[in-house]
Amino acid sequence: MAGEGVKLLGYWASPFALRVRSALKLKGIEYEYQEEDLGNKSPLLLQGNPVYKKVPVLLHKGKSISESLVILEYIDEVWKHNPLLPEDPYERARSRFWAKFVDEKCVPALVGVITKVGEELEKSAREAREHLKTLESGLDGKRCFGGTKIGFADVAIAWIAYWVRMEQEAFKIQLIDQQNMPLLAAWIDYVLEDPVMKEFMPPYDKLVKHTRDLREKLTAVVSN
């Protein structure tokens, strides 16, 4: 489907850009993708997101939209087929609630696992496990956050499936407990097998290396 001049500024390792790529794919929208060098941001990025200067930025009909969840809502409103958000306002509120929960609680804890050492690292891992357990309750016993099929909240949250597995392997730390979080573990498997969701997930080994390098750099700063 022609996107009338749709362009996405992203970064291969950004979970936030991943959200938008998945959403555009689910809607079958054609777009131009521009990979950003975060150490040398393009003028288009700086103009498109002057407040945060971050990816992702969606450019459409000469206008820019920033903040991944805001972009997802925009995409859902402009291209109405294959809706991401449910129709019922209460279900829409639930989807938004869980997407927000992930950004406010899970992201800092998962970032903490990468950036911290020693006791602080243990604390972050504990928090991450707690929040993931809470996240499981959002599934409400269903296969995915959208109910029977992938929806707004799944697209917003899917990257967790990938990142948690990656952090567990990269740092030899347990975040998902198959016994303690069976539903979430099942959701993770489901999402990682979905052809649309997995299409834009970064190459695993590359992401592991990237994250390990990032951790080395950041924790070296901390211990010096």
Next chain:
Amino acid sequence: MEEVKLFGHPASPFSCRVEIALKLKGVHYDFIAEDPSNKSPQLLQYNPVHKKIPVLLHNGKPIAESLVILEYIDEVWKTNPILPQNPHEKAKARFWANYVEEKCLPALFKTFWSVGEQYDKDKAEAGEVLKFLEDELQGKKFFGGDSIGLVDIVANFMAFWFRTIQEALGLDVLTKDNFPKLWEWAENYVNCSDINQFLPPKDKLIAIFPPPYMGQHLVAFFQSRLAAAAAAK
């Protein structure tokens, strides 16, 4: 017959946001005032994840998180929309609402707790954050244009809560001189009849600030700063 209940607190900017939206839409609701140090079983049942107010209960279904509640209210009750119709304008409103919540609130709040050089640093940082909002208001009475919209509702703490505490402490983070448009916006805002009925009396707000759940050390620090500011006048 619709049943709308709001679990909130009369001095909370977050629950105030929901009251403003319900008032703008002409929705009748029951207000249940929660005591943060003694939360009701219903609140814990309806918001098990965060255990906080506000929670909107609509026909028995609970919605938590003020920004999520505001979107819900706008979708269910269509009079006086608080979000624009145009998708790009809507996206901009959501962007700024998030900015106010995630950037402004913490940056402004920080300035209450620092002194000396640290205060100057925090004030400067808050200023950098506010500059974007000052620019965004150019040519507009409210962030929503001629009338109150989502961003205005979310920014309620800036217009009233922040300025009240700032004045009590003798701070100068957001002033008429350094942010003339924001100041004018704030003055218009607090004088709006749809809004000022939900604002707690200033002295009451100062008396209960900060909420005890933030920690006794902050309460003590605040009291000493208040006393110092009063002595300096």
